[in-house]
Amino acid sequence: MSEELRWNFDDLxxxxxxxxxxxxxxxxxxxxxxxDGTGVMLPGMSGIVYNARVGDRAxxxxxxxxxxxxxxxxxxxxxxxxxxxxxxIGNEAEVTTGLARGARGIVTGEHARLLxxxxxxTLEEMTIGDTVQIESCGRGLRLxxxxxxxxxxxxxxxxxxxxxxxxxxxxxxxxAMELPARIMGSGAELNSEFxxxxxxxxxxxxxxxxxxxxxxxGDLIGIRDVDHRFGxxxxxxxxxxxxxxxxxSVMTGHGPGILxxxxxxxxxxxxxxxxxxxxxxTLGIRGKP
Amino acid sequence: MTRRNxxxxxxxxxxxxxxxxxxxxxxxxxxxxxxxxxxxxxTPFLLPTYxxIVYNVSVGDRAxxxxxxxxxxxxxxxxxxDNQNRGLNVFACVGNRAKVMSxxxxxxxxxxxxxxxxxxxxxxxxxxxxxxxxxxxxxxVLVRSEGVGLSLVGHPEVAxxxxxxxxxxxxxxxxxEGHVAFGVVAQVPAHLAGxxxxxxxxxxxxxxxxxxRTLLAELGxxxxxxxxxxxxxxTDSRYNHGHLxxxxxxxxxxxxxxxxxxxxxxxxxxMTAPAGQLGSFDAPDANLFELLKLED
Numbered sequence: 001m002s003e004e005l006r007w008n009f010d011d012l013x014x015x016x017x018x019x020x021x022x023x024x025x026x027x028x029x030x031x032x033x034x035x036d037g038t039g040v041m042l043p044g045m046s047g048i049v050y051n052a053r054v055g056d057r058a059x060x061x062x063x064x065x066x067x068x069x070x071x072x073x074x075x076x077x078x079x080x081x082x083x084x085x086x087x088x089i090g091n092e093a094e095v096t097t098g099l100a101r102g103a104r105g106i107v108t109g110e111h112a113r114l115l116x117x118x119x120x121x122t123l124e125e126m127t128i129g130d131t132v133q134i135e136s137c138g139r140g141l142r143l144x145x146x147x148x149x150x151x152x153x154x155x156x157x158x159x160x161x162x163x164x165x166x167x168x169x170x171x172x173x174x175x176a177m178e179l180p181a182r183i184m185g186s187g188a189e190l191n192s193e194f195x196x197x198x199x200x201x202x203x204x205x206x207x208x209x210x211x212x213x214x215x216x217x218g219d220l221i222g223i224r225d226v227d228h229r230f231g232x233x234x235x236x237x238x239x240x241x242x243x244x245x246x247x248x249s250v251m252t253g254h255g256p257g258i259l260x261x262x263x264x265x266x267x268x269x270x271x272x273x274x275x276x277x278x279x280x281x282t283l284g285i286r287g288k289p
Numbered sequence: 290m291t292r293r294n295x296x297x298x299x300x301x302x303x304x305x306x307x308x309x310x311x312x313x314x315x316x317x318x319x320x321x322x323x324x325x326x327x328x329x330x331x332t333p334f335l336l337p338t339y340x341x342i343v344y345n346v347s348v349g350d351r352a353x354x355x356x357x358x359x360x361x362x363x364x365x366x367x368x369x370x371d372n373q374n375r376g377l378n379v380f381a382c383v384g385n386r387a388k389v390m391s392x393x394x395x396x397x398x399x400x401x402x403x404x405x406x407x408x409x410x411x412x413x414x415x416x417x418x419x420x421x422x423x424x425x426x427x428x429x430v431l432v433r434s435e436g437v438g439l440s441l442v443g444h445p446e447v448a449x450x451x452x453x454x455x456x457x458x459x460x461x462x463x464x465x466e467g468h469v470a471f472g473v474v475a476q477v478p479a480h481l482a483g484x485x486x487x488x489x490x491x492x493x494x495x496x497x498x499x500x501x502r503t504l505l506a507e508l509g510x511x512x513x514x515x516x517x518x519x520x521x522x523x524t525d526s527r528y529n530h531g532h533l534x535x536x537x538x539x540x541x542x543x544x545x546x547x548x549x550x551x552x553x554x555x556x557x558x559x560m561t562a563p564a565g566q567l568g569s570f571d572a573p574d575a576n577l578f579e580l581l582k583l584e585d
Contacts, residue, residue: 033528035563182480182523183532186487188498188551189407191327198487200532202525225480230327231550233500234480253487253531 003166006144009156014137017083018096019072021130022046022113032064035202035252040064044247046071046113048126052247054108054117054218055280058256059207059248065257066247068217070105070123071113072132085193087114088138089243089261090158090283096133100125106285107134108218109245110153111195111257117285146171149264150229152193158261161282162220162241163274173241173262174274176219177211181226181234185253192228192260201248201255218279219244221258222271228263239266243279290455290582294462296469297442300454305435308377309390310366312428313411315340326358328548329500334358339409339544340365342424346545347585348402348415348516349578352554358547359496359555362515363402364421365411366430378404378492381412382436383541383557384453384581392428394420401432402516402577403543403557404451406485406493413543413557415577417584444469446566448527450490452559459580460518461572468565471539472518472572475510479523479532483551490526490558495538499546499553516577517542519556520569526561537567541577 024046031039044064052061052068074080093105093116103122109115116132138155149171151159163174179199183206187197199212207213215221221242227235228242246257262269280286315338317324325333338358346355346362368374387399399416414430436453447469449457461472477497481504485495497510497519505511513519518541525536544555560567577583 035525035528035531035533037528180480182478184486185531186529188482188486188496189484189488190551192550200486202531203533206532206534227329227500227550229550230329230331231552233329233483233498233550234504235329235501236504251487251531252490252525252527252529252533254529 005164005166007156007159008142008144012137012140012156014135015086016133017086017136018131018133019074019083019114021048021126021128021132022071022073023128032250034250040250045111047128048123050123052217055278055286056217058215058217058244059213061247063247064249067111067113067115069108069115069117070126070132071115073113083114084110086136086139087134088136088153088155088158090155090161091134091136091138093132093134095126096131098127098130100130106283108279108285109243110259111246115245143171146268149262149269151262152260154261157283158279161279163282170268170270172270172272174220174277175222175241175271176275176277177215177273178222179212179258181223184223184226184232185255188232192230192232196245196257196259197232198249199255199258200253202252215244215256216278217244217247220277224266228260232260237266239264239269239271241271290459292458293460294458296457296462296464298454298457299440299442303435303438303454305433306380307431308380308434309429309431310368310377310412312342312424312426312430313340313365313367314426326549329550334548339405339411341426342421344418344421347418348583349576350515352513352515352542353511353546355545357545358549359552360545361403361405361411361413363413363415364399364424364430365413367411374410377412378410380434380437381432382434382451382453383559384456385432385434385436387414387430387432389424390429390431392425394423394428400581400583403541404492404494405544405555407488410493415583441469444566447560447562449560450526450558451492456581461575463570468568470568470570472575473520473539473569474517474573474575475513475519476569477510477519477521479521482521482524482530483553486530488529490528490530494543494555494557495521495530495540496551496555497553498551500550513542513554514576515542515545518575525563526558527563530558533563535565536563537561537569539567539569
C-alpha cells in the first residue's frame with residue numbers, strides 16, 4: 001500500500017523573474033578540442049534552438065552543450081542569480097515583449113542560462129532580446145513526512161509529474177536510466193543549487209555499453225553513492241535523482257548536463273527504471289501526459 | 290637534484306622564459322554575503338583558504354587535518370590581469386626555480402610546487418620558512434619557466450603537463466617498449482576525482498574528493514602529504530580532465546584537504562596518457578620535498 005505524499009505546496013511563494021533571449025557567442029579562438037585534441041567549431045549554447053527540443057536525443061547532434069528551446073539570461077548579475085536560484089523546472093513562462101508576446105512556455109533546464117520550451121510556432125515569432133517572464137515557484141519545496149529528502153529546482157507541477165511512490169517509508173522515483181558515479185564530471189566545483197554537472201561522455205565505448213548514448217533531453221536520471229545537498233560529491237549511502245537538461249559535448253570531462261532535482265539518504269530515497277520518465281511527456285510539453 | 294632515470298626528452302629544444310606574479314592576498318566575498326563556505330554536510334565554516342604567505346604549512350607536511358580549506362603551502366602568487374595570470378599559471382611548471390624580486394626577501398630563491406584551478410588560479414611556490422618570514426604580500430616573484438612543450442621521445446602518447454625537466458629527471462621510472470611507469474605514493478580511484486573535471490588541464494588542478502571519509506581511510510588516502518605524487522585511475526587529462534577507462538593521470542598534491550563537497554586535496558597534474566601507455570608503481574617516498582631537495 002503506497003503511502004500518501006504530503007507536499008508543502010500551499011507554503012510556496014510565487015514570484016516573477018525575467019530574462020532576455022540570449023545571443024549565441026563564440027570564444028576568441030573558437031575551437032573546442034575533442035579528447036584527442038582535434039579542434040572543432042560547433043553551435044550549441046544560447047539563442048533560440050529550433051530543432052532540438054526536450055524529448056529529443058541528447059547525443060549525436062553536430063553541436064556542443066546544445067540547449068534545447070530558448071535560452072534566457074538577465075544582464076544584471078544580481079538579477080541573473082535570482083533568475084537562476086528562484087526558477088524551478090516546470091515553472092510556466094510567458095513572452096512579454098515582441099511578436100510572440102503572450103505566448104506561454106515551460107522551464108526545462110538551468111544551465112549558464114535558463115532554458116525554456118516554447119511550441120515550434122511560437123519560436124517562429126521570437127527574437128534575440130525578447131523578454132521572457134517566469135512565474136517562479138518551488139524553492140522550499142519539501143515532503144512533510146520525509147524531511148531528510150531534499151528537493152532542488154522542483155516546481156509543484158514537476159513534483160506532481162515525477163510519479164513518486166512510497167513503499168515502507170522509502171520514496172522511489174521513476175528514472176529513464178542510471179548513471180555510475182564515476183562518470184560524473186564538470187560541475188563538481190560548483191554548489192549544487194547552481195546549474196548542472198555534466199556526465200563525462202569521453203569514454204564512447206562505455207556510453208554504448210551502458211546505453212547512456214540513448215539518453216534523451218528531459219530524461220529523469222538516477223545516480224547512487226552521491227550526495228548532492230551542498231555540492232556534488234561521492235558518498236556511499238546517498239542517492240540523487242536528476243534531469244538531463246542539455247546535449248552532449250566533445251570536450252573531455254563534459255557531456256549531457258545532469259541537473260539535481262532530489263537528493264537524500266539511500267534508505268529513504270530510491271529510484272527505479274522506467275524508460276518513459278521524461279518531462280516532455282510527464283509535464284505534457286509534447287502532448288498530454 | 291638527483292637524476293633517477295635516463296628518459297630521453299626534447300629538453301634541449303625548450304625555451305625558458307620569465308613569468309612573474311605577486312604574492313596573493315587571501316580574499317573573501319564582500320558584504321552582505323556571509324563569510325561562510327558550506328561543508329559537504331551543509332555546515333557553514335569559516336577557515337583560512339588559498340592565497341597569501343603560509344608560514345606553518347609546507348610541502349612535505351600532511352595534506353589532511355588542518356583547520357583550513359584547500360590551503361596552498363608556502364607562498365601563492367598571481368597576476369591581477371586574467372590573461373597575464375593565465376600566462377603565469379600555464380607556463381610556470383612544477384620544479385621551476387623562482388626568485389623574489391622585490392621587498393625584504395629580494396634575491397631569495399624558491400621552487401614552484403603546484404598550481405590551483407577555477408576560482409583561485411594561483412601558482413604555489415615553496416620558499417624556506419625563514420625566507421617566508423621576510424616576505425610581504427605584493428612582493429614580486431619571478432619564475433624562470435621551463436617545461437611547456439616538453440615531451441618524451443620514446444613515449445609520444447604520454448602528454449607532459451607543467452612539469453620542469455629537472456623534476457622529470459628526478460622521478461623514479463620503470464620503462465619498457467611503449468610503456469613508462471612512475472613511482473607514486475597512492476592511486477586514486479576514478480570515482481574520487483572531483484572539482485577540476487571538465488576544466489583545463491593546462492594549469493590548474495584536479496581535486497581528490499574527500500566527502501566520504503570512511504572510503505578515504507580505507508584507501509589510506511587520508512595519509513597523503515603535500516608534495517606526494519599520486520595517480521588518478523581511468524582519467525584522461527590531455528585536454529581537460531575526464532573519465533576514460535585505461536587512461537591515467539599523474540600529479541602532485543599541491544594543496545590541503547578542505548570541507549567542501551567535490552573538493553579535497555588539489556592535485557597539479559604533471560602527465561597523462563589515454564590508453565595504457567602510462568603506468569604507476571608504489572613509491573612511498575615519492576614526494577617533492579625529497580625529489581627537489583627543498584630547503585625547509
